[in-house]
Amino acid sequence: MSDSHDRRTFLATLGAAALTLAARRPVPLISRRRLKRIGLQLYTVRDEMAKDVPKTLERVAQIGYREVEFAGYFKHTPHEIHELLERYKLSAPSSHVPYPEKWDDWKKTVSDAKKVGHEYVTVAWTPDEKRQGADAYQRVAETFNRAGTEARKAGLHFAYHNHDYELAAPAAGGPLPLDVLIEHTDPALVTFEMDLYWMVHGGADPLAYFKKYPGRISLVHVKDAMAGPEHTMTEVGKGTIDFPKIFAYDADHGAHIKHAFVEHDQPADAFASAKASFEYLRKMEY
Secondary structure (H helix, E strand, O other): OHHHHHHHHHHHHHHHHHHHHHHHOOOOOOOOOOOOOOEEEHHHHHHHHHHOHHHHHHHHHHHOOOEEEEOOOOOOOHHHHHHHHHHOOOEEEEEEEOOOOOHHHHHHHHHHHHHHOOOEEEEOOOOHHHHOOOOHHHHHHHHHHHHHHHHHHOOOEEEEEOOOHHHOOOOOOOOOHHHHHHHOOOOOOEEEEEEHHHHHHOOOOHHHHHHHOOOOEEEEEEOEEOOOOOOOEEOOOOOOOOHHHHHHHHHHOOOOOOEEEEOOOOOOOHHHHHHHHHHHHHHOOO
16 A cells, blocks of 8 residues: 555656656747748849850859749850859759740740750740730630640740739720639649739739639749839838748648749849848748
8 A cells, every 4th residue: 555655656746847847848949931942033134144144143153042044045055054054053943935926936945945954934925916805815825825735745834924914904894814814724734923023013912813823823023112102123121022921821822832033123233132132032931
């Protein structure tokens, strides 16, 4: 009886001591997420690219970028571009390419992209004449589906990058052009690169589109907008767009964003702008 009592007393004391130690142990902080890949759309440094592609890529890599998105090869062959990327330890998941009109030209575009090592061929502009008429954007969507079919044959993805004109309400009423494009393209053939700045400039809420069209946005352009009706473009982190909220939502709902590219259309100093945006995103938690 005494032995049993002593054992119960010992176990109770041991349990109390364990609880005390657990209570004193510091609670680990929740690890905040950060972007694993930060890219630069080379349109930001297009003047420098026009002068010296190798030197420009070298300086971009020195800032800390490990991914780039091309906007032309500046008289370099796909093979030369591939070698430069390897030299500076960069990858180029995407390239902006012309609107697909002549299909032999489009096949060459896809072939060149494959040689460089791109994953996405991204159309960044719909010509004005293609936007005219009540069913214009449905026809554009059909073109994108066809272009996406050719891209998929080569093992690539077709993407479309928006500006603000796809967010202008049609004069005759009806859905916004961007909605038409998303809803009339095959998700297996066409994905989207959302330009977060142009979404805001066009009066749209980027997060609302992530919620409305889950899984349709694979790439983003990260560029900021200052307060005011003009939404003047500025370096990432200096404006009003809530980037942590956007990336947090995506991470919590499937992590569909595969690549994020910094861009500034008219920087006062291209490399200083690229560096400032990179430093903000490098430290950003969400």
